[in-house]
Amino acid sequence: MLKTSVNLRVPGPTPVPEAVVEAGAQPMLNHRGPEFAAIMGEVLAGLVPFFGTAQEALLLTGSGTGAQEAAVVNMLSPGDEVLAITAGVFGERFAAIAEAFGAHVHRLYGEWGTATEPEAVAEALRDHPKTHSVILTHNETSTGVANDVAAIAAAIRGQPGIDPVILVDGVSSIGAIPFLMDAWDVDVAITGSQKAWMSPPGLAMVVVSDRGWRAHAQARMPRFYWDFTKARKNGEKRTTPFTPAVGIVRALQEALRMMLEEGPEAVFVRHARVGDRIRDGIVGLGLELFADLAHASNTVTAVRVPSDVDASSLLRDLRTRHGVVLGSGQDWLRGSIFRVGHMGWVHEADVDHVLEALRLSLEDARRGEEPAVAAL
Known part of the structure; x- marks a missing residue:
């Protein structure tokens, strides 16, 4: 420690191990050079086992709330109907962001301190058959509740005639709690460096499914800094569209080495x-x-x-x-x-x-x- x-x-x-602190304090390097590209490649590969996906992650400079906003504006258009599952501060924040950008949000309220029942989600979708997206929080940090994303996603996919995009806030879960994005058929999963990843605040990590990328191609909410297309194209070249938090990326590299060594x-x-x-x-x-x-x-x-x-x-x-x-x-x-x-x-x-x-x-x-x- x-x-x-x-x-x-x-x-x-959360606490940061000494080796991670030291990695983040290394001398600055060129974020457009081969050294950073190698670091970026290692980080992106290291994230994949913890998301439970075959997709490649996107690395954004920002907070968990920034990742929530990025997920919303890259998947939705103004006026899209959204089912927001909310039973705590961060579920409500996710819903409020969608509203701020013009989504038509239907809230499925739950009692704080309890998990969302999958059947309640299915019933809400039957009430709102034009739902474009469902947004939910895997681990509600304000109440200490972990929702059963697998069961909720299965209930969503079980509704005939509807195929919504599923956006999951995994900011305080992914990296610490099992998350199987592909098996659960989740479309967007987000997390932040300052939680389970043993790293300082400042990075948001996102993974998008094939369905999510199709929705992204149709999404018309305004975006520039958070644009997933920019992040993806640059990520393929092991760089970023804008100046990254180089020191935190290096810290995350070391943290991932420790996590992968542990397994x-x-x-x-x-x-x-x-x-x-x-x-x-x-x-x-x-x-x-x-x-x-x-x-x-x-x-x-x-x-x-x-x-x-x-x-x-x-x-x-x-x-x-x-x-x-x-x-x-x-x-x-x-x-x-x-x-x-x-x-x-x-x-x-x-x-x-x-x-x-x-x-x-x-x-x-x-x-x-x-x-x-x-x-x-």
């Missing part, structure tokens, strides 16, 4: 093991998980704040006294839950530290002790 006194366990950005299946198993450990530990502390346990995420766990504890004071005490940095709740959940990120460069010892710090901070909070004011 990087030598630091902080155990960073927000749901992204994709071993990476997934490690995340499942760590996910079980944090959930068991949270319950053992007498705390309540926010997400439906049957669909609990293996990358982020949302925990209800006890009624006799102040959330902001608890998080401050964890940070200042124990060096543990957790995420707060978002939107209407602020103050009522906290979130533990456990994706990317994470092992059992990291979450054991979180659990022990939580035990101590909760004991102090219930005794009414003031947290220390020293800052890390």
Whole structure:
């Protein structure tokens, strides 16, 4: 682990291994030269096993939200009907982006903390038979829920007379949770470097299916920087249409080497093991998980704040006294839950530290002790 006194366990950005930090800090090189082309080629090839696809990835300079926007504007035209599956902050953000660019969005709302039922999606499509695209979040970072994309995609494909483009936000899942893009018949999958990929923020990675490329050829939403055609043509030459975040690409190269050496299946198993450990530990502390346990995420766990504890004071005490940095709740959940990120460069010892710090901070909070004011 990087030598630091902080155990960073927000749901992204996530800790970066020392070797990855060093790779990203190498001297600058020409992003149009052969050295960068070789790095780019290695990165694009290294992403493929984690997306579960035979397609080649696109590398964009931007955030996960940028990838959401890129997915929307490259697949849709103004006025297209979209079914947006939303049960959290990031599902709603995906829907709002589509609306901002002129899509006619039908929202399928779910209760926050629960997964979307495939039959509910099928019913919504029967209600909206002209649906052009379905957008959904694989792993809802705001609630700690992992949707069953395989089952949802199968329900979508099972509707006669309709063949929508399926866009999946895998920002906090791909690279840590099994994702089989081709087998599930997903058309656009997106992720970001700062989550499961053990790298700094700044890169978005996208894969597009054959159906997706056909939709892209017909899409008329305005785009320039995010244009997938530009990204694809340049990617084939192992370059980018605009100046890339060279240092982050080099960091991702090293991170992918580490992930491939461990092996994709071993990476997934490690995340499942760590996910079980944090959930068991949270319950053992007498705390309540926010997400439906049957669909609990293996990358982020949302925990209800006890009624006799102040959330902001608890998080401050964890940070200042124990060096543990957790995420707060978002939107209407602020103050009522906290979130533990456990994706990317994470092992059992990291979450054991979180659990022990939580035990101590909760004991102090219930005794009414003031947290220390020293800052890390």
